[in-house]
Amino acid sequence: MKAGEPGPHPVLIDPPDLSRWEPSCTGVPYVHELESGRPGPEVLVTALVHGNEYSGAIALDAFLASRIMPARGRVTTAFCNMQAYQRFDPGRPDDSRFVDEDLNRLWDRSRLEGPGGCSELRRARELLPFVERCTHLLDLHSMHESCAPLLVTGTLPRNIAFARQLRCPGQIIIDQGHADGVRMRDYQGRAGPDAARIALLLEAGQHWEPGSVTHAANALMRFLIQAGSLNHAGVPREWLLPDADATPAVEVTHPVVARSMDFAFLGRFSGGEVIGKAGTAIALDGGEPVVTPYDECVLVMPSLRQLRPGVTVVRLGAIVGEIGI
């Protein structure tokens, strides 16, 4: 580790044993289908797209073990990057995000149908039929830094509306995705403006804090109820947090991309901070100040753990108003 580089956060939750979910009737390891036998939504819930983010996998494991069945439609669950997850080492917990490349930057047809066969591309191709067919996608992630949960919606109004109706704690993040590749949530197979598909990504909190499991379970159950898969009465109360108040939505306007390895924030930012005045310096990059471009600027997921030139180290967002229900 370089001097000044942040050390890993403590690992406060144990990685779950998921081996019992490897065999599957779907023919794809770690992917399971729960059929109601009645018409209804085609829901896909994914965890471990990043191999070291297992709070969502703990929630999904508990959901499968509970034998709660959908009342309508079908619920498919997928533990995604198991190759990376199986390398998880609590002494080097940041190292198992992926094996060869980020599984959440591969979701465009040119990558999926093109050459190459790295570990993540092979797994993405296995998962693609389930991503293609779903009407509702919830992708469970967590964050490097300790921060309130985020529901990432993309820019389509139907996803923003669905997110606000969930009444999960935290913030709604409206964004365009990432320049370095397409997320599963942003896959355009059925997710374009004219389609009806709902697709959300949850950042449940810090990767290895117990509260992230609580937020992942809450979002999972609320998503299944809102999609119409489950009746509210069929959900054990311990899975659900109280309804959150109306949630501010933040529209991401600028990525801050590091230009050098000599990048440092000018504060202990963990995300969600609102910087009041335009022109406030939030970081130094090669000695040059990085300043906020407008008043009331929100810092979205600041992190230096992947620092290298060209990497986004924080995104800046504008508050687009209190979202009422």
Ligand SMILES: [Zn+2]
């Ligand atoms: Zn992630």
